[in-house]
Amino acid sequence: MAFSVVMPALEMAQETGKLLAWRKKEGESVAKGEPLLEVETDKAVLEVESPADGILAGVKVHEGAVVPVGHTIAWIVRPGETPPTEAATPAPATVVSGGPGRTASAITGAAEQESVVGLRISPKARRLARERGVDISRLQGSGPGGEILALDILAAETQAAAAPTGLESLGPVGRLMAERTTQSWTSVPHFFVVREVDVGKLVEAHERLGTAISPARQPRPTHTDLLAALVARVLGRHPRLNASWTGDGIRLNPDVNIAIAIAVEQGVVAAVIRKADIAELGNIALQRQELSERAKAGRLRPSDIAGATFTISNLGMYHVDAFSAIINPPQAAILAVGAIADRVVPVGGAPAVRPMMTLTLSCDHRVVDGARAAAFLNDLADAIREPGTLLH
Numbered sequence: 001m002a003f004s005v006v007m008p009a010l011e012m013a014q015e016t017g018k019l020l021a022w023r024k025k026e027g028e029s030v031a032k033g034e035p036l037l038e039v040e041t042d043k044a045v046l047e048v049e050s051p052a053d054g055i056l057a058g059v060k061v062h063e064g065a066v067v068p069v070g071h072t073i074a075w076i077v078r079p080g081e082t083p084p085t086e087a088a089t090p091a092p093a094t095v096v097s098g099g100p101g102r103t104a105s106a107i108t109g110a111a112e113q114e115s116v117v118g119l120r121i122s123p124k125a126r127r128l129a130r131e132r133g134v135d136i137s138r139l140q141g142s143g144p145g146g147e148i149l150a151l152d153i154l155a156a157e158t159q160a161a162a163a164p165t166g167l168e169s170l171g172p173v174g175r176l177m178a179e180r181t182t183q184s185w186t187s188v189p190h191f192f193v194v195r196e197v198d199v200g201k202l203v204e205a206h207e208r209l210g211t212a213i214s215p216a217r218q219p220r221p222t223h224t225d226l227l228a229a230l231v232a233r234v235l236g237r238h239p240r241l242n243a244s245w246t247g248d249g250i251r252l253n254p255d256v257n258i259a260i261a262i263a264v265e266q267g268v269v270a271a272v273i274r275k276a277d278i279a280e281l282g283n284i285a286l287q288r289q290e291l292s293e294r295a296k297a298g299r300l301r302p303s304d305i306a307g308a309t310f311t312i313s314n315l316g317m318y319h320v321d322a323f324s325a326i327i328n329p330p331q332a333a334i335l336a337v338g339a340i341a342d343r344v345v346p347v348g349g350a351p352a353v354r355p356m357m358t359l360t361l362s363c364d365h366r367v368v369d370g371a372r373a374a375a376f377l378n379d380l381a382d383a384i385r386e387p388g389t390l391l392h
Contacts, residue, residue: 001078002054002075002076002077002078002081002083002084003051003052003054003075003076003077004072004074004075004076005036005037005050005051005056005072005073005074005075005076006069006070006071006072006073007019007039007061007067007068007069007070007071007073008039008048008069008302009069009070015068015069016066016067016068016069017039017040017066017067017069018039018040018064018065018066018067018137019037019038019039019061019062019063019064019065019066019067019073020037020038020039020040020045020063020064021037021038021063022036022037022056022059022063023035023036023037023038023047024036024050024056025056026056026057026058026059026074027055027056027057028055028056029054029055029056030050030053030054030055030056030076031050031053032049032050032051032052032053033049033050034049034050035047035048035049035050035299036048036049036050036056037073038298040176045173045176045298045300046300046301046302046304046305047298047299047300047301048302049301050076051076052076053076054076054077054078054079054081055076055077055078055079055081056074056075056076057074057075057076057077057081057082057083058074058075058077058082058083058084059073059074060072060073060074061073061074062119062121062126063136064119064129064135064136064137065119065137066137119136119137119141119148120141120143120146120147120148121136121141121147121148122143122147122148122149122150124149124150125148125149125150125152125153128150128153128154129148129153132153132157134153134156134157136148136153138156139152139153139156140152170266173264173265173266173267173268173269174266174267176267177267177268180328181326183329184326184327184328184329185326187329188245188327188329188364188366189364189365189366190326190327190362190363190364190365191362191363191365191370191373192324192360192361192362192363193360193361193363193370193373193374193377194322194358194359194360194361195358195359195361195377195378195380195381196343196356196357196358196359197356197357197358197359197380197381197384197385198345198354198355198356198384198385199340199355199356199357199384199385200354200355201384201385201386201387201388202223202226202384202385202387203340203355205226205387205388205391206221206222206223206226209221209226209281218282218285218286219285219286219289220285221281221282221284221285222285222288223314223316223340224260224288224312224314224337225281225284225285225288226281226387226391227312227314227335227337227384228258228260228273228276228284228288228312229276229279229281229284229390229391230380230383230384230387230390230391231258231276231310231312231335231380232256232258232273232276232277232279232310233277233383233390234376234379234380234383234390235256235277235309235310235376236256236277237379238372238375238376238379239252239253240252240332240367240368240372241310241332241333241363241368241372241373241376242256242309242310242332243309243332243367243368244309244330244331244332244367245329245330245332245364245366245367246330250332250366250367251330253309255274255275255307255309256275256276256277256309256310257272257273257274257275257276257307257308257309257310258272258273258276258308258309258310258311258312259271259272259273259305259308259310259311259312259328259331260272260273260288260291260292260311260312260314261311261312261313261314261325262291262292262295262296264295264296264298265296268313269295269300269305270305270308270311270328271288271291271292271294271295271300271304271305272291272304272305272306272307272308273287273288273291274287274307281391291304308328308331309331310331310332310333310334310335311325311327311328311331311333311334311335312334312335312337313325313334313335313336313337314337315336315337315338315339316337316338316339316340316357317339318339319339320338320339321338321339321341321358322336322338322358322360323336323338323360324336324360324362325360325362326362327362327363327364329364331364332363332364332367332368333361333362333363333364333367333368333373334361334362335359335360335361335362336359336360336361336362337357337359338357338358338359338360339357340355340356340357341355341356341357342354342355342356343356357384359377359380359381361373361376361377
C-alpha cells in the first residue's frame with residue numbers, strides 16, 4: 001500500500017509550509033523515521049521524517065514551493081508499485097503527534113484526492129536555479145500560467161548581481177527570527193524586572209557535579225542546565241509565569257517545558273526540555289546537549305520546538321553582564337541570564353567579593369503583573385543562593 005507524504009501542520013495556526021529541501025531524491029529508498037524533507041515554519045526550519053518504509057515516488061512539489069497544510073506532496077511506495085492516481089479513493093488519515101497539542105503530519109494509505117498549490121517551473125529553469133543559487137520562491141514567472149522559465153532565472157541572477165554591495169540576505173532561520181521578534185515586540189506589552197544574585201553556591205554545585213558525573217555516561221551539567229532545573233522547579237509555585245496568552249484569556253499550562261535559546265549560524269532557535277520540573281539534572285543536561293547538537297546541525301525535529309512554556313536565554317558565556325530578552329509568544333515570560341563575575345557586595349555588614357549574576361525577567365503584562373514577577377524572581381534568587389535542596 002502506498003503512503004502519501006503531506007505538508008505537515010507543525011503549529012496550531014499554520015496554514016501553509018515552505019518546502020526547503022528534499023533529503024531523498026525521487027526513486028531512492030527511505031526507511032520509516034528517516035529524515036525525508038526540510039520544512040520552514042514561522043518558528044524554525046525542521047526536518048520531517050518518512051511515514052513508512054519504501055521508495056520516494058510521485059514528487060509533486062519541489063524545493064522553494066509554499067504548500068497548504070495537508071496536501072499531498074509525494075508518495076512512499078513499495079518496489080515495483082506506482083503512485084496512486086488523483087482519482088483514487090482517499091483512505092482514513094493517521095495523525096502523528098509533533099508534541100503536546102501539535103500535529104506533526106498526516107499520513108494516508110492508498111491514495112488521497114488533493115491538488116497541490118506549488119510553483120510552476122520548467123526543468124531547465126529549475127536546473128539553472130540550483131546551479132546559480134537563485135531562490136525560486138521569490139520569482140514571478142513570465143511563462144504561461146506564471147511558469148518560471150530559464151530567462152526568469154537569468155534575469156534574477158543579473159538583478160542580484162546589480163544589487164548594492166554590503167547587503168546581507170537573511171537565511172530562513174534569520175528571517176524567521178526577525179519576523180517573530182518584530183511581531184512580539186510590537187504586539188506584546190513587555191515589562192522587565194532585574195535582580196542581582198549571589199551564585200557562590202551555584203558555582204560550587206556546578207564544580208561538585210562536574211567531578212561526580214562521568215562524561216562517559218552523561219554530559220557534565222552546565223550553568224544553564226542548573227538554572228533550567230531551578231527555574232522549572234520554582235515555576236511550579238508560580239503558575240502565571242508558566243502560562244500563555246491565548247487572545248481570549250490566560251491558559252495555565254499543566255507541564256513545565258523550558259525552552260533554551262541556542263545560537264546557530266543564521267540566528268537563534270529555542271529548543272524544549274520537557275517536564276523540566278520533574279526531570280533529574282543529568283537528564284536535563286543530556287536533553288540540552290542533544291538539542292544543541294541537532295540545532296547546530298540543522299536537524300531539529302518538530303517535537304524539539306513544540307510546547308515550550310518558558311524560555312531561558314543565557315549570554316553569560318559571551319561575557320555579557322546583563323540584557324533584556326524579547327518574549328516568545330504565546331509564553332508569558334523569558335529569563336535573560338548574564339555572566340558570572342566577581343563584585344564587591346555587602347556581606348554581614350562588611351564589603352566582600354562574591355560571584356554575582358544579573359537576571360532580567362521579561363514579562364507579558366497581560367498575563368503577569370509586577371508583583372507576581374517580583375515574587376517569582378525573589379523565589380528564584382533564593383533557590384540560586386541555596387540550590388542544594390532543589391537539585392537533589
